[in-house]
Amino acid sequence: MDLNQNYFLSQELLTAQEQQIPGSLNYKLMRYRLINTDPVQEKGSIHYHYDKSENAAHKFELKFCVTGNRYCIVPDCSNCRISAYQGCSGETDTIDIFHFNFSPGFLATFVQQHNSDRKNRVLSFLHTESFCEELPVCGRKKKLLNALQETSYCSALQNVTFNSIVQELFLCSCEALDDSKPAMFSCKFLADQSGIEKMYLAREILLQHIDSLISIKELSRKVAINECYLKKGFKEVFGLTIYDFYLQQKMEHAKFLLCEEGMTVTDVAALLGYSSISHFSTAFKRQTGLKPCDLLK
Known part of the structure; x- marks a missing residue:
């Protein structure tokens, strides 16, 4: 139908x-x-x-x-x-x-x-x-x-x-x-379901630390996979590097806090772990193309 x-x-x-x-x-x-x-x-x-x-x-x-x-x-x-x-x-x-x-x-x-x-x-x-x-x-x-x-x-x-x-x-x-989608992940360790599950676990941990960046070393320890495999596997499964994914999700969350919660730019910057408003504003503009103040109600 x-x-x-x-x-x-x-x-x-x-x-x-x-x-x-x-x-x-x-x-x-x-x-x-x-x-x-x-x-x-x-x-x-x-x-x-x-x-x-x-x-x-x-x-x-x-x-x-x-x-x-x-x-x-x-x-x-x-x-x-x-x-x-x-x-x-x-x-x-x-x-x-x-x-x-x-x-x-x-x-x-x-x-x-x-x-x-x-x-x-x-x-x-x-x-x-x-x-x-x-x-x-x-x-x-x-x-x-x-x-x-x-x-x-x-x-x-x-x-x-x-x-x-x-x-x-x-x-x-x-x-x-995709013009030529490969039949499977190029990283061999992702052929095992446990390898993919570790990438999803890494993503979940990153989301839990949205206000404070966790290091690659600590993240690899938490998901029990070496840093090289973690970085390669994460990029292949989610299409972004660990840092790019983290930054994207952080700025999407900042949009919510500014637009829906009505928080000030100062409060959002502090909540997300930025040392200054200018550092936060620069990162936000680079990632989203918008100024934080553009989203204030």
Whole structure:
């Protein structure tokens, strides 16, 4: 079934969640009660729009349709939050539509310099033809999308988790743009599932230390892998060096604290471990293309 706009006019919108993260992405989740009994195919797609006349009109979007979720229909419980239906006795088939619109600043983080393959041309908007490409909703993407349903952008702790899930979903989806995707990781130790699990553990530890950079030496000790393997494996699994990943997540968290929590630049700089406001402002501008004061409410 082709899920177009007219199809959803016949479905009941249960709830909607939308978040605009300056300099990163616009995120929207629409949940519908499935009224039509026709089978719905889970699917995803990449939408790339190139406008030669106006750079600001360039777009890189991901869209996903996921089914089989449940929504509470217990009387007096229809206004619960997106993730608050587990455990309720009422069950209804639903369709969740995810929409991600990534900013050029976010995409630029993942562009490999001196690499002109299709993926890098698209992420840097050097690919001059618009296209729409279907993405299969594999088990990995389904797991990440389900995790987003249980996570919000409303608290400092969940914000860090939200950003890391979105980044992994983005990288997983961009594999479809690779000209010649290798059949497996080039690092031999990643052929063993335990090696991959150590990379995810390293990422989790980095997120837990978002306000104080942990050294590579200490991180390698915590995940029981030597520093060389850790650095190579992390870059291959997550597409960024350990430091670049840490800095990106730190600045995404800074956006949340400035934009959503209304903290001052001084307080955010201190909370994230910067010795001065100027050091923080310089790092923030270099990473995001924005000044911290631009996000103050």
